[in-house]
Amino acid sequence: MIASTELLPMARPAESKSQGRAEPRLESRPDATRGVALAAAPIKMRAEQLRAYFGATEVLHGIDLPIVDRKVTAIIGPSGCGKSTFIRCLNRMHEVVPGARVAGRVVLEKQDVYDKAVDPVRLRRRVGMVFQKPNPFPTMTIRDNVLAGLKLNGVRPADPKALVESALRQVALWDEVKDGLDRSGTSLSGGQQQRLCIARALALEPEVLLMDEPCSALDPIATARVEELIHELRERYTIVIVTHNMQQAARVANFTAFFYMGEVIEHDETNVIFTRPAEKRTEDYITGRFG
């Protein structure tokens, strides 16, 4: 016989039980899928103990981060965490700021890009960059904007016409501008201008494309077009994108690295980061919690 009092579970009044209960917590259990894809992936670039300084201030504290070949890696983190500085170190743009310097290594296919033998201008052809605000050269036509990078590098393309078409086709801008290539680059809409800037970077045939918040100045439709473009480009290029928009990282990136106060807190497949991150700080940031 069962005592009826035992059979009757205590009803939980919603109010009292929920108060003071902990939020679902992270458990530091080994997860068979965490880190697996990253460990097996071919690496295009790798930061090794990378430190970056503005004057005496160290803003990156020894970053170790592999960038997977022909995949999209998103760098997320709060303002001031060093994510933009990090990608600017990848193509030696950081050192152009007065007083800025770098220690450690960035290896691009076995070569340290900070090696004395490396010409930073040539490096930036291999590792191109797209900035937050679309910045076509205002005095140049659309055509000249696409060719601007080559001109600055002193390269004369064999067939500039074909190159312009190919670069604009890659960014899905060709059909929109083919009848007005002599118009000013700034006559385009914001989204078109950003795609023009991506075309300008692609005309140099880079191997790696760095994108520093490429959609933060764009409306949702233009953003969707750039994201679609990223999906297409990742088959041919290694892409590193810095974004404040976490949904964007979740949509476009194969891998995501979470930066916090100049350190990499967690780096894994985007699926892992956004469904079951291993680190509590990642969890708190992506779910929008503060301490």
Added chain:
Amino acid sequence: MDLRHTDREYEAELRKLRESILLMGAKVEELVGTALKAFTTRDGPLARRTMGLDRDVDQLELDIDELCLRILARRQPVASDLRFITTTMKLVTDLERIGDLGVNVCERVTELVEEPPLTAVGTIEKMGEVASQMLHDALDAFVDSDAEKAEEVIERDSIVDATYAQLFPELVNVMMDDPQCVHRATRLQSIGKYIERIADHSTNVAEMVVFMVRGQDVRHAWVLSQGES
């Protein structure tokens, strides 16, 4: 460290969701507990009153589903929040089913009280005790985000299954000894089945808690591991 969402409205929505599930869980537990008490004490009127509780459970299921959809659409939750919401959406289905099974127990009780009792009742009471404790602990595990407690619940399902396996030959014997009992024995058999299902749904809830806490899916582990070899 108690971390809250930067967005207080979102925080409040998640809290409301959590409280609604707790309320639904409490109602379902009450329904099952009272149904089993009605069975044990052969209390027809109590069984009939208990069936009315199911209405509240159904309403809560609708409310919780709507709240989950709203949060998904407006907040795009990720990581533990995403696991919490998706777990909740599945969990309410199991809770609602448990409520229905409790009602089924009540229906059979109202039929059984019209006739004299049978001996197999003891085995069913034993099953009911384990199953309702499983439900209670699964909900506790959810509230406390306690994956270990949830795992204990999952393990206990085999006790209910084993007891249910004993019940069947027991009832067959009763029926063979006295064919007059067939009507009652089949009703007891049904109640045994309902309780066995309550334990199964409680196990589902516990499996979801493990997923919610650890991000690790433990469902069908045994069956799937057999398929690999």
